[in-house]
Amino acid sequence: MNDSILIVGGGPAGLAAAHALARVGRHSVLIDKAERLGGAPILSGYAKLVPSGEWAKDAIGGMVERVRGDSLVEVHTGATVRSFDGSPGDFTAQLSDGATVRAGAAILATGFTHFDSLNKPEWGFGTFPDVVTTTQVEQMISSGRGVRCPSDGRKPQRVAILLCVGSRDRQIGREWCSKICCTVSANLAMEIREELPDCHVYIYYMDIRTFGLYETKYYWRSQEEFKIKYIKARIAEVTSDGTKLIVKGEDTLVKRPVTIPFDLVVHAIGMDPNLDNKTIASTFGVELEPHGYLARRNTYGNMAETTRAGVFVAGAATGPETIDDSIGQGHAAALSALGSLGAAKATA
Amino acid sequence: MPIHEKELIRPEDLRTHEQLTVDGVDVSGHWSTFIRSRVVTDYNEAMQEEVAALPGGEFIHRCWQCGSCTNACTVNAVNPDFNPRFWIYLVRMGMEAELLRDKDIVWQCVSCNKCTHICPRDVNPEGVMKAISHWLELKGHTPKSPAMVFDEVFSDQVIRRGKIEDGRTIRRFFARTGQALQQDWLIEMAKRLVRHLPIGLLARLGFSAAIAPRTRDWSRARAAIEEYVQAEHAAQRSALGLDAPDSPATTREGA
Ligand SMILES: Cc1cc2nc3c(=O)[nH]c(=O)nc-3n(C[C@H](O)[C@H](O)[C@H](O)COP(=O)(O)OP(=O)(O)OC[C@H]3O[C@@H](n4cnc5c(N)ncnc54)[C@H](O)[C@@H]3O)c2cc1C
Ligand code: SF4
Numbered sequence: 001m002n003d004s005i006l007i008v009g010g011g012p013a014g015l016a017a018a019h020a021l022a023r024v025g026r027h028s029v030l031i032d033k034a035e036r037l038g039g040a041p042i043l044s045g046y047a048k049l050v051p052s053g054e055w056a057k058d059a060i061g062g063m064v065e066r067v068r069g070d071s072l073v074e075v076h077t078g079a080t081v082r083s084f085d086g087s088p089g090d091f092t093a094q095l096s097d098g099a100t101v102r103a104g105a106a107i108l109a110t111g112f113t114h115f116d117s118l119n120k121p122e123w124g125f126g127t128f129p130d131v132v133t134t135t136q137v138e139q140m141i142s143s144g145r146g147v148r149c150p151s152d153g154r155k156p157q158r159v160a161i162l163l164c165v166g167s168r169d170r171q172i173g174r175e176w177c178s179k180i181c182c183t184v185s186a187n188l189a190m191e192i193r194e195e196l197p198d199c200h201v202y203i204y205y206m207d208i209r210t211f212g213l214y215e216t217k218y219y220w221r222s223q224e225e226f227k228i229k230y231i232k233a234r235i236a237e238v239t240s241d242g243t244k245l246i247v248k249g250e251d252t253l254v255k256r257p258v259t260i261p262f263d264l265v266v267h268a269i270g271m272d273p274n275l276d277n278k279t280i281a282s283t284f285g286v287e288l289e290p291h292g293y294l295a296r297r298n299t300y301g302n303m304a305e306t307t308r309a310g311v312f313v314a315g316a317a318t319g320p321e322t323i324d325d326s327i328g329q330g331h332a333a334a335l336s337a338l339g340s341l342g343a344a345k346a347t348a
Numbered sequence: 349m350p351i352h353e354k355e356l357i358r359p360e361d362l363r364t365h366e367q368l369t370v371d372g373v374d375v376s377g378h379w380s381t382f383i384r385s386r387v388v389t390d391y392n393e394a395m396q397e398e399v400a401a402l403p404g405g406e407f408i409h410r411c412w413q414c415g416s417c418t419n420a421c422t423v424n425a426v427n428p429d430f431n432p433r434f435w436i437y438l439v440r441m442g443m444e445a446e447l448l449r450d451k452d453i454v455w456q457c458v459s460c461n462k463c464t465h466i467c468p469r470d471v472n473p474e475g476v477m478k479a480i481s482h483w484l485e486l487k488g489h490t491p492k493s494p495a496m497v498f499d500e501v502f503s504d505q506v507i508r509r510g511k512i513e514d515g516r517t518i519r520r521f522f523a524r525t526g527q528a529l530q531q532d533w534l535i536e537m538a539k540r541l542v543r544h545l546p547i548g549l550l551a552r553l554g555f556s557a558a559i560a561p562r563t564r565d566w567s568r569a570r571a572a573i574e575e576y577v578q579a580e581h582a583a584q585r586s587a588l589g590l591d592a593p594d595s596p597a598t599t600r601e602g603a
């Protein structure tokens with residue numbers, strides 16, 4: 001019987017689980033393959049987060065510090081799990097850094113992989129330097145450099161944000177909606193207008209999914225206060241006339257083709273299943289759901305269960321998730337893991 | 349771009365060469381007919397701000413194109429080309445040339461405000477229709493609409509006297525829109541008024557028509573209102589990038 005809990009992935013979900021366990025006096029081992037903790041918001045340098053407006057480095061950085069300073073959390077960065085054997089209450093994991101971890105339960109908080117825009121060549125990423133992703137724009141803002149055209153560093157006068165890049169697209173086998181990119185795009189659009197008030201920002205959409213309370217704060221506000229223009233069109237191609245990017249598509253509301261010059265085109269990239277998921281599935285003996293994320297055993301019973309007893313899952317590993325929901329799921333997984341230890345003890 | 353619907357092909361975009369040989373093949377006449385792409389490059393990005401600067405147009409940028417206004421619209425029910433949702437979009441996106449194709453029907457809005465009461469975003473589409481008509485006039489795309497002339501004649505009376513005299517309003521309106529004063533419906537209305545109105549009221553109507561009294565001590569109020577109206581007109585014209593305001597004296601007759 002081992003009381004410690006193994007947490008794989010130190011993003012918002014894993015950090016939340018480790019902190020929750022420490023608060024109830026439980027020891028955990030948190031491992032992350034990256035050299036730093038913090039997950040996507042830190043590793044990819046996000047700027048101000050939806051919906052709090054706090055800088056990622058403060059909000060998520062704070063979660064990292066809290067865990068780093070806690071003696072109940074043993075952290076291994078730059079490490080993955082090589083093998084995982086045993087049964088609930090008594091698992092053994094071999095890490096790539098040579099360490100052996102004994103744990104009564106495990107939480108997989110391995111997150112997602114950013115969609116690689118090279119897979120949609122018609123939208124110009126990789127061909128034209130001024131076609132960038134939302135992640136790059138986040139970095140331009142969070143680094144303090146401001147939003148500029150990578151080709152020559154000029155301030156863009158016209159920016160197009162293309163939604164659903166790498167999501168909702170059967171051509172590339174991705175049927176899911178990545179859930180947060182509409183809101184993130186509206187947020188970035190407002191930040192661009194704040195920094196560059198003379199810059200026109202257009203968002204090309206199929207649907208706007210600024211769900212729940214984000215409707216007011218992001219969709220309505222971006223239109224009403226920041227005059228962001230939303231055009232219902234899925235862009236057909238992005239080309240260049242040598243000086244400007246040329247965006248072509250159909251403005252579906254007026255049944256008319258559009259060909260518009262832009263300085264900067266931003267891909268609102270989606271959240272793919274973690275590229276490691278197949279390896280993770282075989283190492284931990286858990287199943288994937290049809291899109292390739294880690295499958296949850298049930299929706300309403302015990303939260304966060306995978307298809308293997310004693311192994312739990314939280315955050316974007318289960319599908320596109322927001323940070324706050326990932327944190328909530330991290331807490332839920334911690335509680336379920338504790339519960340499973342209690343059950344294992346009772347039967348031991 | 350593919351052509352989605354035949355109705356989108358406009359005659360002015362059809363091109364035919366009388367004499368044309370391509371790679372040695374004679375494609376003269378209708379064999380060479382092709383449709384010019386309808387790509388529009390002349391976006392007027394100032395258009396939304398311009399319309400927003402005119403009374404009623406303030407909230408145009410809120411529109412999310414749900415179409416509730418057009419569905420509810422009184423005029424649309426009679427004339428499907430009357431489409432407030434569509435025009436709001438054209439203005440927002442700066443598709444000026446496209447809007448001008450409908451310039452002669454925008455003013456037909458009857459201000460029933462059905463659209464206003466159904467709009468989920470509080471765009472005030474009725475006001476926007478007014479602002480767009482106004483914009484078309486100020487930019488010289490359309491002559492003053494009868495509705496606008498009536499508004500002017502009406503407010504002119506109020507400004508000059510602090511009172512309205514209906515007969516005078518109607519006479520001036522007809523004169524300025526080139527309509528005959530002897531209209532069957534008007535004669536009929538006058539007859540019935542005479543027949544049915546109490547004598548006292550008739551006498552007062554007759555008195556106002558003959559004397560056109562002013563509200564007492566009106567001149568200071570009038571000066572203030574005129575100054576305000578002039579300032580508003582100047583602001584509107586400058587928002588539209590037009591120079592000197594058209595002075596009220598040139599558009600209004602003497603009292
Ligand atoms: C451009 C963009 C902007 C966004 N902005 C916001 C926002 O403003 N607000 C918001 O709520 N959400 C936002 N999101 C979503 C947000 O990124 C996710 O909700 C969040 O990162 C999910 O947290 P997580 O801990 O589940 O996963 P992740 O953040 O992906 O963390 C997973 C961690 O696991 C590690 N890991 C992965 N595989 C392994 C492995 N095999 N072994 C060991 N470690 C592994 C990774 O290194 C990583 O540290 C945004 C997403 C994108 C793409
Ligand atoms: S959240 Fe919006 S941009 Fe992202 S996939 Fe869904 S609909 Fe597309």
Ligand code: SF4
Binds near residue numbers: 420422460462463473
């Ligand atoms: S106010 Fe004008 S636009 Fe609105 S419903 Fe009535 S006629 Fe139509």
Ligand code: SF4
Binds near residue numbers: 416
């Ligand atoms: S009802 Fe309002 S929001 Fe909807 S299309 Fe008309 S003006 Fe726009």
